[in-house]
Amino acid sequence: MGHTMAEKLLARAAGKEEVFPGELVNAKIDMALGNDITAPVAIKEFNKIGVEKVFDPERIALIPDHFTPNKDIMAAEQVKLMREFARKHGIVHYYEIGRMGVEHALLPELGIVLPGDVVIGADSHTCTYGALGAFATGVGSTDLAATMAMGELWFKVPPTIRIVFEGELPSMVGGKDLILYTIGQLGVDGARYCALEFCGSAISAMGMDGRFTISNMAIEAGAKAGLIAPDEITEAYVKGRARRSYQVIKGDDDAPVMAEYRWQIENMEPQVAAPFSPANVHPVSQLKGTVLDQVVIGSCTNGRIDDLREAAAILKGRRVHSHVRLLVIPATQAIYKQALQEGLLEIFAEAEAAISTPTCGPCLGGHMGILAEGEVALATTNRNFVGRMGHPGSRVYLAGPAVAATSAVTGTISHPAELGEVN
Amino acid sequence: MPKLKGKIWRFGDDIDTDAIIPARYLNTSDPAELAKHCMEDADPSFSSKLSSGDIIVAGKNFGCGSSREHAPLAIKAAGIACVIAESFARIFYRNAINIGLPILESPEASQSLKEGEQAEVDLEKGEIRALPGGESYNAVPFPPFMQELIAMGGLINYVRQKKQESN
Ligand code: SF4
Numbered sequence: 001m002g003h004t005m006a007e008k009l010l011a012r013a014a015g016k017e018e019v020f021p022g023e024l025v026n027a028k029i030d031m032a033l034g035n036d037i038t039a040p041v042a043i044k045e046f047n048k049i050g051v052e053k054v055f056d057p058e059r060i061a062l063i064p065d066h067f068t069p070n071k072d073i074m075a076a077e078q079v080k081l082m083r084e085f086a087r088k089h090g091i092v093h094y095y096e097i098g099r100m101g102v103e104h105a106l107l108p109e110l111g112i113v114l115p116g117d118v119v120i121g122a123d124s125h126t127c128t129y130g131a132l133g134a135f136a137t138g139v140g141s142t143d144l145a146a147t148m149a150m151g152e153l154w155f156k157v158p159p160t161i162r163i164v165f166e167g168e169l170p171s172m173v174g175g176k177d178l179i180l181y182t183i184g185q186l187g188v189d190g191a192r193y194c195a196l197e198f199c200g201s202a203i204s205a206m207g208m209d210g211r212f213t214i215s216n217m218a219i220e221a222g223a224k225a226g227l228i229a230p231d232e233i234t235e236a237y238v239k240g241r242a243r244r245s246y247q248v249i250k251g252d253d254d255a256p257v258m259a260e261y262r263w264q265i266e267n268m269e270p271q272v273a274a275p276f277s278p279a280n281v282h283p284v285s286q287l288k289g290t291v292l293d294q295v296v297i298g299s300c301t302n303g304r305i306d307d308l309r310e311a312a313a314i315l316k317g318r319r320v321h322s323h324v325r326l327l328v329i330p331a332t333q334a335i336y337k338q339a340l341q342e343g344l345l346e347i348f349a350e351a352e353a354a355i356s357t358p359t360c361g362p363c364l365g366g367h368m369g370i371l372a373e374g375e376v377a378l379a380t381t382n383r384n385f386v387g388r389m390g391h392p393g394s395r396v397y398l399a400g401p402a403v404a405a406t407s408a409v410t411g412t413i414s415h416p417a418e419l420g421e422v423n
Numbered sequence: 424m425p426k427l428k429g430k431i432w433r434f435g436d437d438i439d440t441d442a443i444i445p446a447r448y449l450n451t452s453d454p455a456e457l458a459k460h461c462m463e464d465a466d467p468s469f470s471s472k473l474s475s476g477d478i479i480v481a482g483k484n485f486g487c488g489s490s491r492e493h494a495p496l497a498i499k500a501a502g503i504a505c506v507i508a509e510s511f512a513r514i515f516y517r518n519a520i521n522i523g524l525p526i527l528e529s530p531e532a533s534q535s536l537k538e539g540e541q542a543e544v545d546l547e548k549g550e551i552r553a554l555p556g557g558e559s560y561n562a563v564p565f566p567p568f569m570q571e572l573i574a575m576g577g578l579i580n581y582v583r584q585k586k587q588e589s590n
Binding site: 024037038040041044045048049050051066067071072074075078121122123124126138139140141142143145146149150154188189192193222224277364365366383385386387388392 | 518585586
């Protein structure tokens with residue numbers, strides 16, 4: 001009997017022939033990540049262990065992205081602690097503003113997380129790298145501290161839930177819509193302790209940016225990982241980026257899974273998650289007309305170049321509604337430059353959007369676009385819990401870039417078709 | 424391990440980490456600061472009305488959302504002795520064990536215990552009892568490896584010892 005991708009990835013890292021769901025294993029870590037919120041806690045814990053050095057300065061990434069450019073004195077102190085630790089230990093992958101990006105967009109872009117890897121990050125959206133065929137999962141700061149010292153960590157091997165998307169993607173429907181639909185069907189704890197594995201003709205036809213969006217939100221269904229088997233599209237993406245050798249690991253066709261869902265998507269509408277849960281998902285037409293104060297296009301979910309292209313195609317020659325504030329935040333400096341070269345930033349500026357340097361900023365209600373009481377936002381981010389983007393009395397809707405750009409123009413939640421055909 | 428005794432505060436399903444400790448307070452990791460804002464977006468007056476040793480009882484998927492360890496840290500620093508839930512989100516579960524916040528998974532206790540009642544918890548046996556003299560409920564026991572982690576006072580102590588052994 002075969003094994004799933006999750007099992008094979010963990011078996012490789014644990015140095016075992018095979019592993020089974022429920023088994024506890026110690027796995028070698030190929031890359032460990034921390035950010036300006038979680039790394040300071042990890043550094044304090046690391047210092048308690050009493051080791052002189054980190055296990056490998058090339059396999060730790062410390063990315064100040066949440067409250068940077070530093071939003072206040074306390075945030076600046078946290079980044080300073082990280083910076084000093086990075087310098088002391090010769091951490092290779094530490095990036096300041098002007099070179100950095102939102103961690104989960106940056107690490108794949110730099111080729112420092114790769115197919116076949118086991119990656120941990122003290123950030124729940126570390127599952128994003130599952131799109132590359134890596135077992136990548138979010139942990140806490142103490143786990144990061146232990147990993148920085150030992151280079152290995154304990155895992156419980158998860159059972160797998162397979163999601164098969166069949167059919168051709170309708171226009172204006174993308175990775176965000178597929179993952180929102182999935183979370184709507186499974187619920188916020190439907191995949192708790194499980195690995196999700198996405199496949200089917202719609203996934204095979206999708207570019208890496210859309211795949212990253214899908215894997216990114218696996219955690220919103222409670223999953224430990226959101227895996228997509230590497231193929232030619234993955235190889236093409238990794239080629240020229242990879243900083244070290246890697247191994248493509250796929251699951252066996254006959255591997256037993258805990259559950260399998262098959263969904264036909266030809267007639268799918270763009271999806272929107274309403275407050276206060278990413279599982280409160282509806283087709284966009286059901287929420288049509290909801291009045292908005294702010295629209296955010298960015299984040300580790302949808303701040304990549306394909307997302308910006310999709311938004312720009314809609315915003316070109318149009319203007320943001322006079323009652324709406326539109327923020328566009330390219331997820332990394334490289335994406336920012338690419339958008340500049342392609343003329344996308346000009347389109348956004350002409351449409352009267354505010355364009356920001358890469359930051360998590362408003363996604364977690366950190367800075368750069370906080371909501372007041374009673375305000376309503378639509379964002380391409382991944383969470384809409386109470387208070388996520390500001391005041392506990394504010395509300396956040398989640399959608400993909402096409403719905404976000406359209407709604408910024410109309411001032412209300414709108415189907416992209418409302419503005420007519422987009423080319 | 425002594426038994427825990429405390430007053431119960433109830434919360435519903437899917438209590439997320441933004442409700443436990445909102446991101447606007449994450450520019451510090453000082454436990455005392457975090458404790459002041461514990462559960463603020465679920466119940467704004469929570470930190471002012473609880474007493475040290477109290478117990479949180481919640482529904483399913485407690486601690487879902489971000490990986491911030493500040494969530495169990497805030498709960499622990501606020502003086503909560505233990506969290507009982509129908510189930511926990513996996514990163515919260517890991518973090519709680521790693522930092523030494525006692526947590527118990529018990530669907531029965533989660534459904535039956537009432538706000539304001541006293542409860543007694545025997546962590547070693549995984550036994551929860553409503554007081555005075557009420558029903559008792561069993562919690563899902565930890566696998567042996569996790570019991571070892573807890574007995575050693577969390578992951579950092581475990582790693583420290585392992586490092587010493589290998590030197
Ligand atoms: S963009 Fe949002 S979800 Fe992504 S890492 Fe930053 S805060 Fe987290």
